[in-house]
Amino acid sequence: MTQMQMLDLDGLIFDKDGTLFEFSASWEDWACGLLMELADNDLGHAETMGDAIGFRLKTKSFAPDSIAITHTVGEIAEALVPLQSRKTEAEIVARMNSGAASAPMAQAVPLAPLLSELRGRGLRIGLATNDAESPARAHLGQAGILEAFDFIAGCDSGYGGKPAPGQLLAFAAAMNLAPERIAMVGDSTHDLDAGRRAGMRTIGVLTGLAQADDLAHLADLVLPDIGHIPPKLLTAR
Numbered sequence: 001m002t003q004m005q006m007l008d009l010d011g012l013i014f015d016k017d018g019t020l021f022e023f024s025a026s027w028e029d030w031a032c033g034l035l036m037e038l039a040d041n042d043l044g045h046a047e048t049m050g051d052a053i054g055f056r057l058k059t060k061s062f063a064p065d066s067i068a069i070t071h072t073v074g075e076i077a078e079a080l081v082p083l084q085s086r087k088t089e090a091e092i093v094a095r096m097n098s099g100a101a102s103a104p105m106a107q108a109v110p111l112a113p114l115l116s117e118l119r120g121r122g123l124r125i126g127l128a129t130n131d132a133e134s135p136a137r138a139h140l141g142q143a144g145i146l147e148a149f150d151f152i153a154g155c156d157s158g159y160g161g162k163p164a165p166g167q168l169l170a171f172a173a174a175m176n177l178a179p180e181r182i183a184m185v186g187d188s189t190h191d192l193d194a195g196r197r198a199g200m201r202t203i204g205v206l207t208g209l210a211q212a213d214d215l216a217h218l219a220d221l222v223l224p225d226i227g228h229i230p231p232k233l234l235t236a237r
Helices: 023-038 043-053 073-083 089-101 111-120 133-142 166-175 189-197 226-233
Strands: 011-014 124-128 151-153 182-186 201-205 221-223
Touching: 011 166, 023 043, 023 089, 043 073, 073 089, 089 133, 111 124, 111 226, 124 166, 133 151, 151 166, 166 182, 166 189, 182 189, 189 201, 221 226
Parallel strands: 011 124, 011 182, 124 151, 182 201, 201 221
Antiparallel strands: none
């Protein structure tokens, strides 16, 4: 896709973790705390649970293929349930959602001025995350950008989760926009696959754990971060 083709957009729908917020900086400490809690502070047990979701407790780092990067909260909880005995899947989901809402998020770029500029160009702005909707709204609120979003969908909002296109198509329908005039912006193949399935343009960013080569086959463009979008791709309306 050429730069000229990318200029004619009516909307952008963003992933959250790894796109609006840097993934590792935001979630490493939180993941350590959750695993140690579920393991009753048994380090070896916590490491076993970490292995199940692609998190290396000793180095406090996510594996590039960690399910925590791409999967829904429910799917992560499902992987943890057999490895501990105190909590049900529903209780782990509730614990993850409540704890996630207060996790400090590291902005990938200064978000308030960026989103203000995008809205000033006449674009409608959406969010599609495999996190639950409540903590997603909390994170946007903490960053002072909740009001910048016309549409917010989490994995529990009734549209499914990525890589299925339901969240993205719901945004298009809610905004009365043609999918082909929207770009999905994300840091993972799940994000970009969802965008392709929805018939949208796709922009990959490198503020998650994926490398450019991981995203290139699904992305119309791969950028260092979302801060490169306005000057390079969009014209004022």
